[in-house]
Amino acid sequence: MNSNTLKKYQTQLQKLKAKQNVIKTELTDCQQRYNSIKNEILDVQTKINELSRNNKLIVSEHATIRILERMFCVNLSEIHEQIIAEILPVYTKLGDGTIPVKCIGLRAVIKNGVIVTVK
Numbered sequence: 001m002n003s004n005t006l007k008k009y010q011t012q013l014q015k016l017k018a019k020q021n022v023i024k025t026e027l028t029d030c031q032q033r034y035n036s037i038k039n040e041i042l043d044v045q046t047k048i049n050e051l052s053r054n055n056k057l058i059v060s061e062h063a064t065i066r067i068l069e070r071m072f073c074v075n076l077s078e079i080h081e082q083i084i085a086e087i088l089p090v091y092t093k094l095g096d097g098t099i100p101v102k103c104i105g106l107r108a109v110i111k112n113g114v115i116v117t118v119k
Contacts, residue, residue, distance in 0.1 A: 083108065083115065 068074040087099045087108055098107045098119070106118040 065076070069076060082103050083101055086101055086103050087110075090099050091110060096110045096112065098109050100106075101108050101118065104118065108115045109117045109119065
């Protein structure tokens, strides 16, 4: 092996080691940032868990409707039919909007053909 080839390999080795050191530094920095984000995630998850375990019990609207139907014998289909029968003629002429519903003493808000609320 001649001295030129040896020098070439030594130079190549030095360059590779320099690249390795740069990557090692970047890797250390990435690991630190990764650990920082990981800790933030754990903190947020802990806060979510604490808020979720506040023992506050909520009754959904769906459950409330089922209670009205089953315990108080409220017939929702009958109510729907009554409201639709009353406002359909007006809705057919005017379309979406707010329409009075005399049978319940309120106004129906209609959007895209759906009664979304009553006021």
